Structures are given as C-alpha cells and as structure tokens.
Amino acid sequence: MSIISVKDLVKTYNKGRTKAVDNLSFDVERGEIFGLIGPDGAGKTSIFRMLTTLILADSGTATIDGMDVVKDFKKIRQHIGYMPGQFSLYQDMTVEENLAFFATVFNTTIEENYHLVKDIYEQIKPFKDRRSGKLSGGMKQKLALCCALIHAPLVLFLDEPTTGVDPVSRKEFWEMLQKLKHDFKLTIIVSTPYMDEAVQCDRIALIQNGRFLTIDSPDGIIDKYRETLWAIRSNQMHRLLNDLRQTPGVLTASGFGETHHVTVDPSVLTQESLKNSLAALGHTEIEVTAIRPTIEDCFMDLQS
Amino acid sequence: MDNHVVIKAEGLTKKFGDFTATDHISFEVHRGEIFGFLGANGAGKTTAMRMLCGLSRPSEGNAIVAGFDVKDHYEDVKRHIGYMSQKFSLYDDLTVEENLKLFGGIYGMPRKKVAEMITALLKDLGFESERKTMVRSLPLGWKQKLAFSLSIFHEPQIVFLDEPTGGVDPVTRRQFWELIYKAADRGITVFVTTHYMDEAEYCDRVSIMVDGKIRALDTPDNLKKQFGGESMYDVFYALARGAKRGD
The missing domain is CATH 3.40.50.300 (P-loop containing nucleotide triphosphate hydrolases)
Structure with missing residues (x-):
C-alpha cells in the first residue's frame, strides 16, 4: 500500500x-x-x-x-x-x-x-x-x-x-x-x-x-518527450536566438545557458540545412547537436 | 555596451563589528553591460549591493555609481538607479496604472510624460487590457515583468536586479531575460544576481564572490577556460566549494 x-x-x-x-x-x-x-x-x-x-x-x-x-x-x-x-x-x-x-x-x-x-x-x-x-x-x-x-x-x-x-x-x-x-x-x-x-x-x-x-x-x-530537440550555439548567441525563431521548420527556440534548445520539424530541417542557413546569416562556430531533453525542456513542452 | 564606466568600486568594504561582510572589492561595470554578480549564500553579495544602491554606507573604500559616490552622495545614487528584488516589487492593492503613476511621481517625472510612457509601456508588454487590473490578481510571471519595467520606468542609467527570476516558471524566466537584453540594448546597465547558473551564461561578464572577496571576474567563456569547466555551474562550484562562510 x-x-x-x-x-x-x-x-x-x-x-x-x-x-x-x-x-x-x-x-x-x-x-x-x-x-x-x-x-x-x-x-x-x-x-x-x-x-x-x-x-x-x-x-x-x-x-x-x-x-x-x-x-x-x-x-x-x-x-x-x-x-x-x-x-x-x-x-x-x-x-x-x-x-x-x-x-x-x-x-x-x-x-x-x-x-x-x-x-x-x-x-x-x-x-x-x-x-x-x-x-x-x-x-x-x-x-x-x-x-x-x-x-x-x-x-x-x-x-x-x-x-x-x-x-x-x-x-x-x-x-x-x-x-x-x-x-x-x-x-x-x-x-x-x-x-x-x-x-x-x-x-x-x-x-x-x-x-x-x-x-x-x-x-x-x-522518455515520453516526442519533439526533435537540438542544442545549438554560434559566435553570436543573442542574435542566434532571434535568427532561429525566423527559420522555417524551427518550432521553438529557448536559451539554455551555453546553448539554445530548439525544437524543429524534421521534415523541413536537417542539422546540415540549419547550419547552412545560419552560416548564410553570418554566424560562425556553429554547432548543432541532437540532445536528450532535460526536465526543464519537458516542463516547457507540457506547459505550452 | 561601450567603454563608459557607470559603476566603479574601489576597495569597497563593509564591516559589522569584527566581521567583514564585503572585503575590499574593486571592479568596473560599463554602460549597457549585463553584469552578473554571483556568489554563495553569505559571500557578501547583498551587503555589496546595498552599498552600491546607496542603502548602506561603506566602512572603507568607495564606489561611484551613475556618477555619484555612494559614501557622500547616496541620495543622488538612489535617484539615478532602478532596483528590483524578488520579494518586494509592486503594490498589490493598486492597479497596474496606479503603480506606474506612483513610481513616476516618486521619481519626480512630469505627469504628462508619465501618461505617455504608461501607454507605450503597456503596449510594448501587451498589457493594455490590464491597465485597470489590481496587481494582486495578475499571474506571478506578469508581476515580475511589470516589476522589471517599473524598475526602469524613470529611465535610470543602471538597474540592480536581486534574484529577479527566483521561483518563476521556465518560460517566463526566459521572457524576463529578453526584457533584460532589450534594456541593455537601450544602454541601461544591468547588474543582476541569480542562483540559476544558465542565466550566468547570458551575462556579458560575471563576478563570483567567495567569503567577502571577488574571486573571479571575466566573461563566461573566459571563466570556463580559466577554471577548466564546461559550464558556469562548474566554475561556480570550483570557486564556492571552498567557501568558509554560510549566510
């Protein structure tokens, strides 16, 4: 009991x-x-x-x-x-x-x-x-x-x-x-x-x-989190957040300390295509990594 | 951010009896900079911040804040800064508009200007429908955003934020930081304390206090290189772990 x-x-x-x-x-x-x-x-x-x-x-x-x-x-x-x-x-x-x-x-x-x-x-x-x-x-x-x-x-x-x-x-x-x-x-x-x-x-x-x-x-x-989640960084972190939000296929973009966490529609964006479009906007040192969500990611997902 | 110095502390010290709460700290903060003021509980942050805001007098040393020294011209300091703490920020039993008018009045702003600014501010925050709402019935996240807007309503050169995001939900916490960025872009210097280490990453520079002294001060990237950590948490942990004092 x-x-x-x-x-x-x-x-x-x-x-x-x-x-x-x-x-x-x-x-x-x-x-x-x-x-x-x-x-x-x-x-x-x-x-x-x-x-x-x-x-x-x-x-x-x-x-x-x-x-x-x-x-x-x-x-x-x-x-x-x-x-x-x-x-x-x-x-x-x-x-x-x-x-x-x-x-x-x-x-x-x-x-x-x-x-x-x-x-x-x-x-x-x-x-x-x-x-x-x-x-x-x-x-x-x-x-x-x-x-x-x-x-x-x-x-x-x-x-x-x-x-x-x-x-x-x-x-x-x-x-x-x-x-x-x-x-x-x-x-x-x-x-x-x-x-x-x-x-x-x-x-x-x-x-x-x-x-x-x-x-x-x-x-x-x-384990129940269903979104495609990537951690992203570049040389201009603050601008990156706004640029990500303007990118087709990006569903949400939030600051998570040293990286931004981004949920994407994988039928629209691949890691390579995102890197390319960010590079075209003038970002350098771009890193895009698929990650396992944190509880905070889950909270934000369930909250919306 | 530019090279204009808006806070300059030199040997700033506060003693209570034989206890030195803040121990000869020296640093500069530039206009438009987001400056993270970190430290373990009891490290002396609050004492230092109270001196910088003109609320308590240094035992030794001095600081120039917004062009006035905190030792002799603290009243001028208070007029030229904004302040927001997690605990007290707004009058619950006044409406949104009344709170804004009250603060405008306290800072001696012309009535007509206050009225115009209120309209602009509420529009900017998307709060127009809440103009006549009692603050007590606003959701916590809204209160925090409004409190921040209020702390910079009189267009101070510097705003001091004492754990502004404690206890707010993850989405609001991030929206709050976007307001901080906007203020910094307008040239307002932001001096902020936080226990969220991810927020330390958003600062232009970060200082970490341990046992009354500033033990490290640099950009987050440089601090991570210097202390061999992957995140600001690692840096903080490396420095604060050896602290002798609790608050």
Whole structure:
C-alpha cells in the first residue's frame, strides 16, 4: 500500500475564485523521494498544508499510512516531520534547546533518535549554545531538518527547502536527503521551483496552476518527450536566438545557458540545412547537436 | 555596451563589528553591460549591493555609481538607479496604472510624460487590457515583468536586479531575460544576481564572490577556460566549494 494516497484533492481561496489545487490525485510509495516541481503559485504549499493537516481541503481525500488527514489529524501529526518554507523554529531558543523542545513535544528524547540526525547535527553542534535566530541560513536549514526528524517520522515533508540557496549548498542539501533515504528508508516529499533538482527524486509531479502536467520518474518523463530537440550555439548567441525563431521548420527556440534548445520539424530541417542557413546569416562556430531533453525542456513542452 | 564606466568600486568594504561582510572589492561595470554578480549564500553579495544602491554606507573604500559616490552622495545614487528584488516589487492593492503613476511621481517625472510612457509601456508588454487590473490578481510571471519595467520606468542609467527570476516558471524566466537584453540594448546597465547558473551564461561578464572577496571576474567563456569547466555551474562550484562562510 502506498504511504501517501491523495484522491481528487481541491483547495480554493477567495470564496472559490482562486483554484490553488485543482482536483489532484497521486500516491507516494514507501521509501521514495517524491518531488513536487513547479513555479511559485502552482499550489505546492497548499498541498503540503493539507497533507500535514494544517488546512482543510474543499473536497477530496488524503491518507498518510492509512490515516485520514481530517479524521486522524492528531495521530498524523505524531508521525510526520514538516519543514515549512519559512524558518519556523523558536528564534530566541538555542540550537540545542530547539532540538530538545521538539523531541519533548513528541514524547521522545534527543538520545533516543540521535542516530537519525547525527550526521546533520554534528555540523551545527559547535554552535549548540547559539540562539537559532542568530544562525546563518545554511545552519538554520540544518537545524530545521534535525527538528523535523527527531521524533523519527514516517514521512518527511520539505516545502521548498532549497529556494534562494546557492547551487553548492543545494547540492549538499540533496546529499543529506539521499543519505536519509538510503540509511533509514525514509519517505520524503519535497517541493522545489528548481527543475534541475528533479533528477534527485525517484518520482516527480510537474505542477502548474494547481494541476499536474505529468507524474512519473524523471527518466519516464524524458522518455515520453516526442519533439526533435537540438542544442545549438554560434559566435553570436543573442542574435542566434532571434535568427532561429525566423527559420522555417524551427518550432521553438529557448536559451539554455551555453546553448539554445530548439525544437524543429524534421521534415523541413536537417542539422546540415540549419547550419547552412545560419552560416548564410553570418554566424560562425556553429554547432548543432541532437540532445536528450532535460526536465526543464519537458516542463516547457507540457506547459505550452 | 561601450567603454563608459557607470559603476566603479574601489576597495569597497563593509564591516559589522569584527566581521567583514564585503572585503575590499574593486571592479568596473560599463554602460549597457549585463553584469552578473554571483556568489554563495553569505559571500557578501547583498551587503555589496546595498552599498552600491546607496542603502548602506561603506566602512572603507568607495564606489561611484551613475556618477555619484555612494559614501557622500547616496541620495543622488538612489535617484539615478532602478532596483528590483524578488520579494518586494509592486503594490498589490493598486492597479497596474496606479503603480506606474506612483513610481513616476516618486521619481519626480512630469505627469504628462508619465501618461505617455504608461501607454507605450503597456503596449510594448501587451498589457493594455490590464491597465485597470489590481496587481494582486495578475499571474506571478506578469508581476515580475511589470516589476522589471517599473524598475526602469524613470529611465535610470543602471538597474540592480536581486534574484529577479527566483521561483518563476521556465518560460517566463526566459521572457524576463529578453526584457533584460532589450534594456541593455537601450544602454541601461544591468547588474543582476541569480542562483540559476544558465542565466550566468547570458551575462556579458560575471563576478563570483567567495567569503567577502571577488574571486573571479571575466566573461563566461573566459571563466570556463580559466577554471577548466564546461559550464558556469562548474566554475561556480570550483570557486564556492571552498567557501568558509554560510549566510
């Protein structure tokens, strides 16, 4: 049985005018990292708040390990760990006091479950007597993760843990999550606006405007992509984008860092013919390569 | 882009007690340049940017921004720059037009000119139908595009963008960069921070701060050659991995 089972979940705001979560159903399996991936305002936080029993759905049902989010909300709260997008620990308590407090609230002790947080807590232990409000962003994040873990939850809910975090720290955070999954078979549901983090998850839902664009493993989503996709570069990258858009047979052209990604109609264009027409427009150092799409390519394709 | 220098920082430093947040940074930015200001969390970017915008005074060193020094003439600096952050940008409970009028008024622009510019701007963005719409009911992507247009509405020489694309969808993120290019083509200098490494590739030059200092500054291509990486992510990773500070 799936550890999380969501059926036809709906959440509206402003007396029904804003549909935040629009009839969503999904399951999360035991021991997997499940990602909700999409921009701000897509409905990610509303889903988290309904699953963590903090707000009520307009309609639909959700269960966590068989417990209903409405009927069994008290029981659910004992068995989940939740790290909200905003830092929500007690800022005027020290690092150690926060951790002890969360353990006590859940009727346990730091010692009892220390194995779960050890790797992460040791990194902030030198600052255990510092007030949590005075910690750096990275340390706050680690402490919040420890506090969400200290009662040995069945499921860990992480709402945008990496938003606004630099790429190096993001990578380190994901290494911590992978280790939790590997060492303790913990089920983790995580949301992020960063498409490149999709590959860290076992399965993902791409979400926009309260609806799922698709749910599958990252590779499964990529395998379903049907467009012909090329990565292209030349000596004049900015002009290249406009020139590509004017080229017959080019369906879409988008900047992707060091290359532009272009979807084409292969019955109109070959790589050679495209190279030739770009060369005729004055581009040099032209490179055209067929590529496997990224999740961001898939998101853009499904979004349109 | 031309050789006219619009930002010149010399030994710019900010200390908080015995902590040096920004540590003697020096660099120049040219007119019409898209300048990427990168760094790990806690590297001192925000502190540096606040000084460059005239919001905080340097402890040591100085910077000339749009012709005024940030130490003594910070009010002039503020008048001649634009600023947009991810968090605050527009008044939710004013309409699109009211927001534009308000900013025009704050910057002392003549009313008639403001009215003409609003019409031109809304046409350019394809927002004409949203003139009387409350900003709160606009989709996030529209808000971000409008916020950017607002930040350059008074035609500043320089616009500072602090993570302008955080949390926006992939299509809007790219449309946003096209607005940045357009502004740069008009001669507006764009000073931008981002955590998206693909966006670093779109900058003319990029600086990377680590522990309060600028550790690298060059074009994306040159940085990749210098640090032997295939992408700006590799360059960033090579530099920021050894950072001692978190934010």
